[in-house]
Amino acid sequence: MVNPIHTDRRWRTVAYVNAIVVSLALGYFIAGNPLQVNDSLANMVQVQKAGLREILVDQFTSQGFLRPLLWAQLDITFDLARGRYYETYKAIHIAQVLLAGLLVVSLLRVRTLPSACGAVFAVAVLFGSRTFAGTVYEGFPINTYLTIVLCCLSAAWLALGSGRRWRDVSAVLLFAFAALTVETGLLVWVVLAAAWIAGARGVSSKGLLVTTALLVGYFILRFGPLDVGTPALDERSSGFGFQVIERDQLAVMFADRRYLFYAYNVLSQLAAVLFAEPKSGVFAVTRDAIDGSILPYQVIAVCASTGATILIAWLVATRWRERREGLRSNRTSTFTDTDRLAVIFIAVLGANALVSYPYTKDVIMSPAGAFHALAAGAALATLLERLSVRPARRLVLSIVLCALCATWSIRLVAINYALREHAWIVRNDWTEVFGVNAPIDFTADSRAVALARTLQEQAILRRVPASYFAQPHAYRVLEIPW
């Protein structure tokens, strides 16, 4: 007979090895991308100019955004890099991706073959989804969105563990760190609260109370003494219907109906995670289907995300029914970790869509996308554990699952392929850094010029595959999300 303890370790090891290998492969393509010019260079020049104290003061007095720790991270890592910017920021990025993969496997509590299958599926959904794409294509030079994904996953990991004092302290610090890094960091509180409501006590009631007090303090500070407010309607261009509306047009179109625009943003962000349509607020698949110009990758994306959502819906419906039956027959029916992941996903999905009301962008929904992957992985594991013994039904289900896994396999390959294409674009951008389209004003700033020259040399000397040599029809199947 197989030793059950060894069996537990074996499947867990399989899941972790898969996550590490897939993360490192993604890391390989991230490392192949030069540091980007847009956003990244301007941010680096800013932390080069100002000291940490000056940056923090500036952030606490700015309008629209409250992100002091984002800038603190940039400033500290910039100083620590000591000129080795490419190596430093790529190492941070790859470590973040690896940690995300490991946290997903850890949260799925892999012990059996079905749960290992669920974990492999969850990693594919995490890295293959469009909401995650923006966390690896870009770096500012640290990708803040990925930082928040990690904070949310870490919060879930803290909450779903066994109750310890250090978990409470970590949860409070994690929330403070995330909330002051970027606005979506507030989702850490949502994760902790949803897990607590679902019965998880890794973070105690006291820990949650302190975090809630910090959340209230954040809002008082933001809308009170600091008067940071919220982003204006014309802060950025945004997708609406079948097109992207430019900033000035947005202000004209929705000046008297801004709540209509905000409601559209919230609903389209929800749909983007659940069905991969719309794409950054634009109903591109619908538009292209009407035009007759739809490509296979668009169908694959919609089928993959919708399939994962159906799996989650099945899990929620099944567990809901079982709980009701259990309560009716006076048997105890506690929440399992699988149930808690589903509850956290639903809570994060709603809250994430709400906080992204000002404008639509897929990557803003990356925390919800991460929990979508977790819930889908947990649902698949549960489904595999409960397969009917009737051969016909099992065969049909197997074929459907096979098709679903195939779509996510393609999406996982696609993100690596797209990163390879992206490297060529970023390297080309560096050729014009001092040209007519220079992203920043270099006049009278010799240190900025020296920094840009260093980064330009690092980017240009690192050879990347030219788009010309790519497979000519790959773009039809593999999504390039820009």
Next chain:
Amino acid sequence: MNFLRSASTAPQFRSPATVRDTVLAERGAVDPVSWPAYVAVAPLAVPLMLAVVVVAGWAVDVHPFWSTPDVTLSEAAAIRDAGELYRLLVYEHQDPNRPWPVRAGMDGTEPDNVLPLEMAVRVKRAEIVRILLDHGATVGDAAARTRLICIAVTTNERDVLDALLATGDRTDPRAKCPSSSE
């Protein structure tokens, strides 16, 4: 048995058949009856295998998915590879004022020998033209300059035309172009 209680799910209410499947799964034994279900997850092995190749290659400095074929200056212009063009000009010090071979398929069906600047004008890329002009490329004598400007006129690319008109003696020779539209 303790290991049965350690599964990811707490006690649930399932049919006897489901319980049997779950117990077998928790023991790590693949139930031969339910194998198609696990085969269903098999497509996910494809990206895993590709990832293994990538990571193993990375470890030994072999890059099967990161091929960077050598190109000439004119080829870099033809395929709009501004980064490689810049590297060849600035770090390899290649001459932008001599014709370089262009393999078949990059700009036309036949191999060619073309000046990088002419190729950049043909493919209508103002940024490539600017990089070349900024790094030592010249439009040549008046006749050569007129010829380049006439090519730009036929391509009807405003930015390329402006960049060329700002070179040399800055005269506008478009009237001399055959069947000029402007």
